[in-house]
Amino acid sequence: MRSLLLRGAFLTLQYAQEHGSIGLTQTKAFKRVFVHWAVEHFDWPGKSAEEMFRYNKVVNEYEFPPLEVLHFLLISLRLGRHYKGAFRLTKKGAELARSPGRLFAELIPYFVLRIDHASYARFDDRPFGKWDVWMNVINVEADHGTTEAALYQAFYGEPEDWHTAGWRAMGAFSSCVLRPLEWAGLLMETRDEGTGKRDCHVFKTPLWRSALKLDTDEMLQPTPVQ
Incomplete structure (x- = not known):
């Protein structure tokens, strides 16, 4: 998959489907066991497992921004929901876990056009433009x-x-x-x-x-x- 975000979403949905759910912390972030799995399998440029674990033995969701953004997107698009301390797929999420093309059409336009990208960036300012x-x-x-x-x-x-x-x-x-x-x-x-x-x-x-x-x-x- 050429899209980093699509690949991460697809892997996350498949993981939740295969394991039944993904555990959540008290603050409703993904638990570290899944964060570590995501770091290893997303293979995100600049945030590979080697780089992420070089100075820290544990990594939290907020320390791996792509996963934090993706978690927000999956909940916002109702592909998953929080239920009894875990992230579980909705019916729609389970369907798109088998269809990367449909997942791309659902995820990418929403991410690019609807999300406030300054909210997770290092810069608070937003550039002028549309x-x-x-x-x-x-x-x-x-x-x-x-x-x-x-x-x-x-x-x-x-x-x-x-x-x-x-x-x-x-x-x-x-x-x-x-x-x-x-x-x-x-x-x-x-x-x-x-x-x-x-x-x-x-x-x-x-x-x-x-x-x-x-x-x-x-x-x-x-x-x-x-």
Whole structure:
């Protein structure tokens, strides 16, 4: 599965189905035994089991943000519910645990378009803009690859990046626009830190091209043949 979030959701639903439920703490977070399982099986970039357990023997749900967000999404979409100290699948959740295509259609639009991404980001600020504008512009600007800083400049006109005084605005844009699209599997980011700079290159994935129909599609240039 190209979508990190879809893969995590699919694994979580299947785990709950196979085990009957997932245990919850007093604060209704997933218990550590499942959090550890999720860390090992999600294999989330930057949060692999090796990285997560390097300095801590135990990891709580809130320390593994993808799972915390996913837990919220599954409850919000009524794919699961809390009942007698455990997370249990609803009838709808059990059905989608067998259908990744339907799960994608249910989960990803809701995650990208409806969630307040600043709520789980390191930056409290929200970038100015709307999803239809962001996605239509990214559709063109990132068609053959671009950089995080170039995308920011395309929207806001200011050449900010992580090395300027506007790094917070850049961070809010990255956290609330680019990262959700990456988690959804629609964008791919590669970071070049070998030169001492934090340059981020942004590319559209095949999933972007197959899943989205946008107003700016007619502006795209054919991919050159090598």
